[in-house]
Amino acid sequence: MFKSFAKPQSSSGVLTFIRGKRISATNPATERIVQQLSVLAAGRKQPKLLNLSNEDIVKHRTIMSAWKLFTRKKKRAEQEQLNQQYESICNAMNDLKETSPALFELASHKEKRLRFPLEMRFPTEYPPNRPWVYNFTGPVKKRK
Amino acid sequence: MLRRVVARGSKEFRRSNSTSSQKVWSNFSKRSPSLKLSNEAINNNLFGKSTDGPGSMISHSRRAAYHSPNEIDSTFAMAYEILEQKAEDLYNQVEKLEQQLAQTKDEESIKQLKDQIDTLLIRAEIQNPEVMYNSSFNDPDSLDKTQPVYRKALEQKWKKYDLMVTMQRLEQLHVIPDTLPTLEPKCDVKIRFGHNSDSEFSHWIVPGEMLPTIAVSQPPTIKIQEFERVDGKNLYSVLLVNPDTPDLPANSFSTTLHYALANVPLDNVDNTIDPSKLLTKGEEYTLADFEPLVPEKNTPTQRACLWVFRQTKPLDIKPVARKHFDIRTFVQEQGLIPVGAHVWRQGFDRSVNQVREMYGLGKGRVFHRVRGIEPLPQ
Numbered sequence: 001m002f003k004s005f006a007k008p009q010s011s012s013g014v015l016t017f018i019r020g021k022r023i024s025a026t027n028p029a030t031e032r033i034v035q036q037l038s039v040l041a042a043g044r045k046q047p048k049l050l051n052l053s054n055e056d057i058v059k060h061r062t063i064m065s066a067w068k069l070f071t072r073k074k075k076r077a078e079q080e081q082l083n084q085q086y087e088s089i090c091n092a093m094n095d096l097k098e099t100s101p102a103l104f105e106l107a108s109h110k111e112k113r114l115r116f117p118l119e120m121r122f123p124t125e126y127p128p129n130r131p132w133v134y135n136f137t138g139p140v141k142k143r144k
Numbered sequence: 145m146l147r148r149v150v151a152r153g154s155k156e157f158r159r160s161n162s163t164s165s166q167k168v169w170s171n172f173s174k175r176s177p178s179l180k181l182s183n184e185a186i187n188n189n190l191f192g193k194s195t196d197g198p199g200s201m202i203s204h205s206r207r208a209a210y211h212s213p214n215e216i217d218s219t220f221a222m223a224y225e226i227l228e229q230k231a232e233d234l235y236n237q238v239e240k241l242e243q244q245l246a247q248t249k250d251e252e253s254i255k256q257l258k259d260q261i262d263t264l265l266i267r268a269e270i271q272n273p274e275v276m277y278n279s280s281f282n283d284p285d286s287l288d289k290t291q292p293v294y295r296k297a298l299e300q301k302w303k304k305y306d307l308m309v310t311m312q313r314l315e316q317l318h319v320i321p322d323t324l325p326t327l328e329p330k331c332d333v334k335i336r337f338g339h340n341s342d343s344e345f346s347h348w349i350v351p352g353e354m355l356p357t358i359a360v361s362q363p364p365t366i367k368i369q370e371f372e373r374v375d376g377k378n379l380y381s382v383l384l385v386n387p388d389t390p391d392l393p394a395n396s397f398s399t400t401l402h403y404a405l406a407n408v409p410l411d412n413v414d415n416t417i418d419p420s421k422l423l424t425k426g427e428e429y430t431l432a433d434f435e436p437l438v439p440e441k442n443t444p445t446q447r448a449c450l451w452v453f454r455q456t457k458p459l460d461i462k463p464v465a466r467k468h469f470d471i472r473t474f475v476q477e478q479g480l481i482p483v484g485a486h487v488w489r490q491g492f493d494r495s496v497n498q499v500r501e502m503y504g505l506g507k508g509r510v511f512h513r514v515r516g517i518e519p520l521p522q
Contacts, residue, residue, distance in 0.1 A: 053210060053212070054198065055198045055200060058273050060216070063216075063219050065223075066222070069230060
């Protein structure tokens with residue numbers, strides 16, 4: 001009934017839109033599947049409803065609530081650890097401030113303009129997708 | 145099938161094996177036996193003690209054709225252990241609070257402690273598979289209402305459907321604010337007219353239903369289900385009013401009282417006002433005898449509004465004038481707290497004259513089909 005829009009054709013690098021031109025599926029196998037699906041009613045294409053017995057519904061709910069409890073406990077422990085780490089950072093910095101103010105200045109110095117240096121990475125559980133950046137050049141230092 | 149048997153053989157989960165150190169959900173020495181799943185077949189399937197398929201399926205062929213999800217039993221066993229551990233911690237907290245409760249004398253703090261214990265008990269039991277099965281698949285009338293967890297489950301169910309229907313009908317039919325300004329629903333109010341032999345009218349009435357006069361000619365059975373804990377007994381009163389009685393001098397409508405009960409002691413379990421109670425103690429409770437609505441010919445549909453109140457003090461049982469009944473003043477004077485309501489509707493039908501005769505109300509009037517304009521309604 002409705003013609004699908006023609007894809008932009010790029011010949012010699014220039015995009016041209018052809019409005020109203022019907023495109024056939026390139027692959028005949030795909031075309032057949034599309035045709036088969038088009039004659040099926042929408043209800044038939046839905047995944048089948050899980051028909052659980054009453055006992056299994058109760059078991060399922062129990063499993064889900066136990067899993068929720070388990071993950072909640074784990075998250076809470078992680079958060080607790082992070083809090084402790086942050087607190088110990090604060091303590092160390094306070095100590096440093098008292099013992100050596102010069103070092104404290106250096107340690108807590110905020111570099112302006114320079115945001116998210118590549119060499120600094122947030123600690124994660126897994127290595128990054130690109131482990132090594134080959135064409136990396138360090139931050140440009142201004143001449144004094 | 146083979147797969148199932150093999151899987152069960154190795155990782156079979158037997159709760160009853162751990163009798164030496166009985167855990168909290170299988171220990172019924174302190175907990176009520178109503179928290180148990182009484183059906184043996186279902187219980188066996190739930191805890192993996194039998195291989196004949198789900199006991200809730202009665203048909204043998206359906207049971208044979210049914211396949212549980214893979215590994216559900218072993219996963220369930222692990223989940224059960226985790227949740228039971230949590231319940232055990234909660235029960236330990238309850239024990240501490242109970243020791244505190246035994247030492248306190250102040251009434252206010254006793255109530256607070258009891259509330260805390262109830263919330264802990266709900267949290268400890270609501271994830272118990274047996275309790276979950278009972279509250280979701282068993283008959284709600286058979287649940288033990290002394291248990292806070294079952295009351296909680298019933299309340300959730302009520303809020304999901306029945307409460308919404310009731311409030312919708314009360315607002316659409318303008319029971320609110322034609323009789324009382326508003327309602328903060330606290331308990332489930334259900335009514336049925338038990339004298340009906342016709343199955344069409346003997347069920348629990350859905351709020352707002354149109355009923356023939358003969359079907360409501362006897363006093364209804366009223367079920368008032370409280371979800372909060374009731375210590376001892378609360379006193380309740382019930383008023384049935386009709387705000388659509390024709391008032392000819394004013395060319396308007398007035399409110400009439402059709403039924404009034406007061407000082408009815410009820411609690412979580414004993415929650416119905418039924419004919420047997422009224423036969424034995426009816427005189428103590430009745431302010432105004434039941435008189436059904438008898439709409440006259442050509443009057444608009446009339447609403448029978450039933451209000452349920454919690455009492456702050458016992459009422460004096462003395463006769464109340466039925467005509468031009470001012471429900472708002474009455475409620476304010478007697479210190480009644482509206483906690484639930486119900487409504488049904490009636491129109492003129494062929495059983496009206498028979499019911500009028502039964503109650504000695506004389507012959508009804510016949511109005512003109514078109515309402516006049518003299519005097520102009522205010």
